[in-house]
Amino acid sequence: MTVCVTGATGFIGGHLARLYSDRGEVVRATYRSDKRLDRLASLDVEPVRADVLDRAAMRRAMRGCDLVFHTAGMVGATPVDRVWRVNALAPRLAVEAAAAEGVSRVVLTGSVAGIGPVAPGEIGDEEQVYRGGPLNLTYADTKHEGEAEGLAAGARLGVDVVSVNPSYVLGPPVDPAFRGETSTRTIANYLRGRLPAVVDGEVDIVDVRDVAAGHAAAAEHGRAGERYVLGGHGIRWVELLERVASLSEVHHPLLVIPPELAGAARLAEQLGLPGLISAEALVLMGQNWRYSSAKARRELRFRARSLDSTLRDTIAWCRDLQRSGSLLDPPSPLSLAAGGVQIAHRARLLSGLKLAERWSGRQLISGG
Numbered sequence: 001m002t003v004c005v006t007g008a009t010g011f012i013g014g015h016l017a018r019l020y021s022d023r024g025e026v027v028r029a030t031y032r033s034d035k036r037l038d039r040l041a042s043l044d045v046e047p048v049r050a051d052v053l054d055r056a057a058m059r060r061a062m063r064g065c066d067l068v069f070h071t072a073g074m075v076g077a078t079p080v081d082r083v084w085r086v087n088a089l090a091p092r093l094a095v096e097a098a099a100a101e102g103v104s105r106v107v108l109t110g111s112v113a114g115i116g117p118v119a120p121g122e123i124g125d126e127e128q129v130y131r132g133g134p135l136n137l138t139y140a141d142t143k144h145e146g147e148a149e150g151l152a153a154g155a156r157l158g159v160d161v162v163s164v165n166p167s168y169v170l171g172p173p174v175d176p177a178f179r180g181e182t183s184t185r186t187i188a189n190y191l192r193g194r195l196p197a198v199v200d201g202e203v204d205i206v207d208v209r210d211v212a213a214g215h216a217a218a219a220e221h222g223r224a225g226e227r228y229v230l231g232g233h234g235i236r237w238v239e240l241l242e243r244v245a246s247l248s249e250v251h252h253p254l255l256v257i258p259p260e261l262a263g264a265a266r267l268a269e270q271l272g273l274p275g276l277i278s279a280e281a282l283v284l285m286g287q288n289w290r291y292s293s294a295k296a297r298r299e300l301r302f303r304a305r306s307l308d309s310t311l312r313d314t315i316a317w318c319r320d321l322q323r324s325g326s327l328l329d330p331p332s333p334l335s336l337a338a339g340g341v342q343i344a345h346r347a348r349l350l351s352g353l354k355l356a357e358r359w360s361g362r363q364l365i366s367g368g
Helices: 011-022 034-040 055-062 080-100 138-157 182-191 208-221 237-248 259-270 279-285 294-299 307-324 333-346 351-360
Strands: 002-006 026-031 046-049 067-070 105-109 160-166 168-170 197-199 202-207 227-230 233-236 254-257
Touching: 002 011, 002 055, 011 026, 011 034, 011 208, 026 034, 026 055, 046 055, 055 080, 067 080, 067 208, 080 105, 080 138, 105 138, 105 208, 138 160, 138 279, 160 208, 168 182, 168 208, 168 307, 182 237, 182 307, 197 237, 197 279, 202 208, 202 237, 202 307, 208 227, 208 294, 227 294, 233 237, 237 254, 237 307, 254 259, 259 279
Parallel strands: 002 026, 002 067, 026 046, 067 105, 105 160, 160 227, 168 202, 197 254
Antiparallel strands: 202 233
16 A cells, blocks of 8 residues: 655654554655654655645645555644644645545544633534634634635545544654654743743643554545544643643743733734734634544544553653754743742742732642
C-alpha cells in the first residue's frame, strides 16, 4: 500500500509517517520547506515537495496512492489570510486532488477547536453545534470551515472522507532535536520558568502517538462522512501545570487568570496596547475544551495512554533539549513577566492573592 501524508514534517504528520513506515508501507511525505525536511531524516519515506494550496503539486503527490492523510494545517491565528487558506481551503483541495487521482479514501486532521468550545460544566462530543463564531477565533473558525468543506467535497466527488478531531496534543516529536510545536511549548516554557500565568480554562490532553494510531484506525474502520474525537484526559489548565510540577519536581509560581478577564486582552489588542501573547491565545485557553472520545473508542477501538505517561515523556524530551542547549532563547516579554512573578513571590508580594482567593472563591495563584 502507498500512503500519502500531507504535512508530514509536522507534529502529527511526522508520527503518522513513522507509523506507516514502521509497518513497511510506502509513505509519500509531502513538505513545503526544505528547512523542515530534516525532521524526517530518520524515517524511510519518499519526500515530495508540494504546497497544499498548489492543486497540480497535490495531484502529483497523490498519484498512485491508495490512501491519503491530510494532516497539514496551521496552529495559530496569523497571518490571517494564510491561516484561512491553509486551514479552510486546503482540505477541499486535498479531497479534490485525491478524487482526480482515483484515491478512494481520505482522512482529514481536524481539531476539537473546529467542533467548538463546550458550554461550562459540560463535556462535548461530535454532535454538538458549533459555538465558536461569536468568539471570532481565527483558528477555530478555519478548522470548522475546513472540515465542512472537506466532508462536502467527499460527498460530492464520491470519495470516502473521514475526519478525526484531536484535542490538545502533547508528547515528543519524531525528531527529538526539534524544539516542538505550539502545544508542547507551554510545557517547555513552564519548566524553564518562562510562563508567568495561565488562564483558568479547561482542556483535554491526548498523546501524539495515540493520535497517530487513531488516524490509522479511522482509515481502516471510520465511517465515511463522520468525525471522531481523539481525546484523552479532561483537566483544568492550572491542574495540568501543577501535575507537570509534581512529576518534574520543578516548581514555579503561576498567576491564574479568570476566563472572563481573557476577553479584556482582546479589547486591549484592539486599542493597540501591547500584550505578552496574542489575545486569541488567551481567549482559546479560557474556554472549556473537555470532550468525550466514546465514539472513537466504540467504533475505532481508540485508546489513550495515561496522562502521567504522556507528561513524563514530554518532560523528559524538554529536559534533553535544555541539556543540549537547544532551548537557549534571548529574554522575551513573556520570560521577563515570569521573572517578575517569581521575584514578587519570593518577596511575598503576592500574599494578597491568597486573601482574594478566599473572598472570591477562585484560585488566583498556583505553585512556587
